[in-house]
Amino acid sequence: MPAEEEPAASTNAPVLGPAPSTVTQEERTQKLLEDLEKIPLFMAHLPDSDEPNLAVEALRSLASDEPPLEVATNLKAEGNDSFKRGKFAEAAQYYTKALDYDHDDKPLKVALLINRAAANLELQNFGMVLRDCADALRIRPNTVKALFRSAKACVALEKFEEARECCKWGLNIEPENKELAAMQAQVEEAVAKHERRAREREERSRQKELAREQLKKAIEIRSGLAFDTSSNKKKRPEGSPVSYPWENDSERQVELDRDTGHLLWPVFFLYPESKESDFVERFDESLTLRDMLAEVLAEPPHWDSRQHPKYTLDAVDTFFLSRPVGGFDEDERLVKVSMDARLGVILNSEKYVIRDGIPSFIVLPRSDPFVSQFIERYRKLRQTREAGTKITSS
Template sequence: MDNTKKNWTDQERQELAAKLDKELDDFIDKLPKKKYEDGWPEDRWEEEMDKHPFFMKEPPKPGDEVHPLFEGLQKLKYDPEENEPEDLAVNYKEDGNYNFKYKNYRLAIISYTEGIKVKCENPEINATLLNNRAAAHFFLKNYRSSLQDCQLALKIKPDYEKALVRAANCCFEMKQYQNAIEFCDVILNKQKDNEVILELRQKCVNEEKLKKRNERKRDIEIKKKEKEEEELIKEIIKRGYKIEGGLKGKLSLDKLEPHFPQLVHNRVFLDENNNLIWPVVFVYPEYKIMDYIQEFNEKKTFSELFELVFKSPPEWDTDKKYKPKELAIYFETLQKKVKYVRNETILGNVLASKDYVIKGGTPSFIIMVKGSPAEKRFLEEY
């Protein structure tokens, strides 16, 4: 064997390299031709790339087709047999943080919850998971759930500042101002110059004062209303008005509520002169329609009210025959008889008569034209 080292010129090296390249090309050309079928289709390569776990920009959503490699990675990441409890908890926390960052708060809550379920022995991780879940609940305005998580985190880590701050804000949002002040005071014991907490505490103090003032005002209004209602019932009984369903000497407010939808907000009341103002219904059998009178003072006569009601002829009175002085008034008794009422009679006198019973919290009267054929037919029926 000749062990003498040959000295190559640059030209010889280039010729040898060209020869080797040609031999490699000839070898590749002689290989059998086979179509590559395992790659991504040209028209869908971007879509397929997004599905691949190495290239996807966001995790698959529920119901999406999952790449087998992704399933394997998921199993590797979340399999209790492959991970220690602390590692699992951290993995779920990271997933939760990722979703939280992109404002997917509900998905974040699911991830943090799974991490909490692991029950790892690291109190720092458990407190963080609870605090982070509280933050996600807070952004969803689930203030009660957020506060509960803050309190659980504080049981593990009593000086957890983030949990204390969020708990104070939850209490403020739920109008639990005194509890919010207590959380603020815990923080201020260590950070006396914390301007954010000082401002929040002052807001709580102001709102608590306003809340108590409103409660006192509401209590006064309730008592005033109760007194007015007691006085109302007292005056109705005193006048001897008979209310359907009311026991003798006793009366409940529900018996005074108007049954007609058009008058539901016009219950009888006492005015400043201690007069009862009633909602009243006028029935016109001739046309089978009704008028709903919101306020009829018990001291006023029917003729006075007619002057207002029929000041302009109603649309249905095409013949213009319903004139104040030409109207006849009737009411039906419990015995299914009709009683005539003079136009000059005041409402209170009719309501106090032995034959009149107020039904559905609303006195009602039948109105017709005096001497008309409609009146004659009506009376014949009784």
């Protein structure tokens, strides 16, 4: 009887054994390093995590069994290493932990304090720098590095007299110290720059106040100008200059052109039909509304029709709302004004009241249904107001 043959292997049968790995050698090496980092004995630094790790705690216990001086010295070395790597906050933490250990090695305490001061200098914690340097100087008054770092912190805080004293003290201890000599020169340079800036600020303030007074006189000469500041309710900070009625809380203020003696007004052109506006920063009072609108409407506004623009210089009329000082919205009257009138003349008229220091004018397309509706609205308001006045007087 013939021997039985082995069955032919099926191409669909599963492959036994491990599948070929697709992980590269570099990835395997990185994974190994990450796994080693989880083993306390191979850790470069103990973790800050609050999660319990018995092996880590055991290492900490071993460390706590060492003499405090040795632990502090080791922590100082860790801090120095972090500092060299640019990890200044981490370095400061190591120095702080080292300072928590009680021992009698004064030079080590001083080194830890001035090292932590160096880290805080990099972190711009200048108050902490001064405290650590002061503590170091209490232990060893001739610690030149503490004086040097104190001087740097004092300059940053603009405590220039203290910075000078630190440099002077340090150079009395080490007259040939080049770093301190350079620091002393930096202090004097910083003092000169600070004083120069203070003079410049004072001069700007003086010029600003002079300009305000000149503007005040120019406005007083134009006795017809009337102002309403009822909507400008923001209180000025205590100690700020007295507010004039033509001033407001924005940067948009009337100015005096010292060369011409003209007032330059901030002006709004309002387009109620489209709920749009244009703002002119400096409208010379000697110019007419036509002069300014020729620039503003030189091109059709983006919200107007390009093919059939309504807002062109020859197709619009200008108005302003007249309201008595302290009056209400229902007291407003719509007043038409000639586009050939000069701004200064309009503002000096008895009907015009400047609100919050910024004049405004309404621009309407002459042949448009909206215009008649807009004008009719104010006509009815006027009739209602006049009727109410008659009833009250009777």
